[in-house]
Amino acid sequence: MSLIGCDIVLIKNAWLNGGSVDLRVSDAIQEIGPHLTPAPGESVLDAGGGEVLPGLHDHHIHVFAAAAAYGSLDCDVGSGTVADCRDRLAQRLASATGSDWIRGVAYHEQQLGELDRWALDALCRDRPVRIQHRSGKLWVCNTLGLELLQLNASDQIAGVERDSQGRLNGRIVRNDALIAQRLEATGGGVQPDVQDLSRMLAQLGIVGVTDTSAHNNQQSQKDFDRLRRTGEILQRVELMGDDSLDSGYLKILLDADQLPPLDDLVQRINAARTKGRNVAFHCVSHLELVFALAALADAANPEAGFDRIEHGSVVNDEMALRLASLGMPVITQPGFIYTKGDRYLADLTGSELSDLYRFRGLQDLGVPVIASSDAPYGPVSPWQVISTAANRQTLKGIAVGPAERVSAEQALAGYLTPTSALHRQVSFAEANQVVAGTPADLCILQGKWSEVRDKAERAMVRATLIGGSVAFDSGSEP
Ligand SMILES: [Zn+2]
Structure with a gap:
C-alpha cells in the first residue's frame, strides 16, 4: 500500500x-x-x-534550471580532440527526440572549442538549438534558434554578443531572463517538469530548498507559491532574488570581468536593507570576494551578520578571517570537486588549488560553512555532496585539497541547519534534533x-x- x-x-x-x-x-x-x-x-x-x-534543506539550488536540465541533452561529451568531441555532439543532436527546440547543457570549450552560431549550425541546422555552458553563464544558439528568439543584429540587448562585423554570433551571456521571455512570447517555452524534480528531491530526503536564482522576482514568487499549493513542488521553498522582492535575500551576481560601480552596488544593498532584506553574493574568485566585502563595508548595517557568500570558490586565510569577523557563512559546493575536480587539477596550480572550495580550513578560522548542491551545475544528491566533502575525491578518485576534508556529519549538519542559523556553525549534534x-x-x-x-x-x-x-x-x- x-x-x-x-x-x-x-x-x-x-x-x-x-x-x-x-x-x-x-x-x-x-x-x-x-x-x-x-x-x-x-x-x-x-x-x-x-x-x-x-x-534535509538544500541551501543553494536553481529549481527551474535543475528541472529543465533533467530533460536536456547532455553536452558533456568526454575527452578527445575538438573534432572528435564535436562529432560526438553532432550525433547526440541528431538522435535527440522531438522536433522543436533542443536544449543542451554542460558544454565546455575544453571539449568542444569555443562555440558560436556557425559552429553549432555545422553540427545541427535543421532544428533550433540552444546550448548552455557548464558554468550556467552563457548560452549559444544556432541560426534557427536565434531566429526563433526573434533577435536581430540591430537590437542592443545586454549580453547578446556580436562578431567584429556586427553580426549576432549566437552567444548570449548572463541573460537567461531574455531567453525565457522570448521563449514564452514565441510559444517555444516548454515548462520544465518541476514535479519530477521535486519527487526526485524527496527521494533524496530533501524537504526544503533555497532557490538562489538572481533573476527571481515577484512573478517567480507567485509561481513558486502556486506550485507549492498545487503540490507540484513538495518541498518548502525559500527564495532569494532580484531587487523587486520584498523579502528573502537580495542575490548579487558578481562577475570579476564586469564588476559594477561600487556606489551602485552599495545603493542596491541599502535599498534591500530598508526592506529588511539581507544580501547573498555570488563569489567565485578572490577579486569578487574583495569587492563584495568592500561594498558591504560602505553599506548600511554592515554588521547585520546575516549576509552570505555563495560558492566561496576561492577564499584565502586573510579573507576567511574577515568573513569570520562579519559572521558571514560560505555556502559551498563540495560536489564540484567530484564532477569538475579532474578539470581543476589540469587547469589550476598551487594556491589556486589549495584555496578551492575550502571547508575545514574556513571552519578552523571561524567561518560557518554550509554544503549545498548548486544543482543543476553541481550534483543534486546531498549524499554525493556529503561524501565528497569527506573524501575530496574527483570522479577519477584523485584528492583535491585533502586538508579541507570534514567529517560526513559536519557536511550533513549544513543540510540540517535552518536558514535562520546559517551565520553560526551548528554542530551535527545540535542540528540533528x-x-x-x-x-x-x-x-x-x-x-x-x-x-x-x-x-x-x-x-x-x-x-x-x-x-x-x-x-x-x-x-x-x-
Ligand atoms: Zn547557483
Whole structure:
C-alpha cells in the first residue's frame, strides 16, 4: 500500500539517538516512544531500523534550471580532440527526440572549442538549438534558434554578443531572463517538469530548498507559491532574488570581468536593507570576494551578520578571517570537486588549488560553512555532496585539497541547519534534533547512519515526510 500523501502516520522501528523508537506524526511530531500502538485506522510506516534524521534543506539550488536540465541533452561529451568531441555532439543532436527546440547543457570549450552560431549550425541546422555552458553563464544558439528568439543584429540587448562585423554570433551571456521571455512570447517555452524534480528531491530526503536564482522576482514568487499549493513542488521553498522582492535575500551576481560601480552596488544593498532584506553574493574568485566585502563595508548595517557568500570558490586565510569577523557563512559546493575536480587539477596550480572550495580550513578560522548542491551545475544528491566533502575525491578518485576534508556529519549538519542559523556553525549534534513538538519534516534512511556514513554517496532513503505528509516512500509500489 502506498503511504504517499498520508497525513497521520505511525512510524515503527526507526533508529534515533542509538536506540529503536516509534514516532507518531501529524504535521508535527506528536510522540516518540519505544513501542507505540497504532490507533484504529492509523497508517503505519515500517522504518526497518533505519535512522531517522531531520529532513534535509538544500541551501543553494536553481529549481527551474535543475528541472529543465533533467530533460536536456547532455553536452558533456568526454575527452578527445575538438573534432572528435564535436562529432560526438553532432550525433547526440541528431538522435535527440522531438522536433522543436533542443536544449543542451554542460558544454565546455575544453571539449568542444569555443562555440558560436556557425559552429553549432555545422553540427545541427535543421532544428533550433540552444546550448548552455557548464558554468550556467552563457548560452549559444544556432541560426534557427536565434531566429526563433526573434533577435536581430540591430537590437542592443545586454549580453547578446556580436562578431567584429556586427553580426549576432549566437552567444548570449548572463541573460537567461531574455531567453525565457522570448521563449514564452514565441510559444517555444516548454515548462520544465518541476514535479519530477521535486519527487526526485524527496527521494533524496530533501524537504526544503533555497532557490538562489538572481533573476527571481515577484512573478517567480507567485509561481513558486502556486506550485507549492498545487503540490507540484513538495518541498518548502525559500527564495532569494532580484531587487523587486520584498523579502528573502537580495542575490548579487558578481562577475570579476564586469564588476559594477561600487556606489551602485552599495545603493542596491541599502535599498534591500530598508526592506529588511539581507544580501547573498555570488563569489567565485578572490577579486569578487574583495569587492563584495568592500561594498558591504560602505553599506548600511554592515554588521547585520546575516549576509552570505555563495560558492566561496576561492577564499584565502586573510579573507576567511574577515568573513569570520562579519559572521558571514560560505555556502559551498563540495560536489564540484567530484564532477569538475579532474578539470581543476589540469587547469589550476598551487594556491589556486589549495584555496578551492575550502571547508575545514574556513571552519578552523571561524567561518560557518554550509554544503549545498548548486544543482543543476553541481550534483543534486546531498549524499554525493556529503561524501565528497569527506573524501575530496574527483570522479577519477584523485584528492583535491585533502586538508579541507570534514567529517560526513559536519557536511550533513549544513543540510540540517535552518536558514535562520546559517551565520553560526551548528554542530551535527545540535542540528540533528528529532523531538516531539517540531514540524514532521523527516528523512528516514535505509540503515543506520553509522552504517552508511563511510559510503555516504550510496545512502538510500527509506521515506521522506514533509509537514507530516509522506513525500517519498521506498516501500510504495510504482
Ligand atoms: Zn547557483
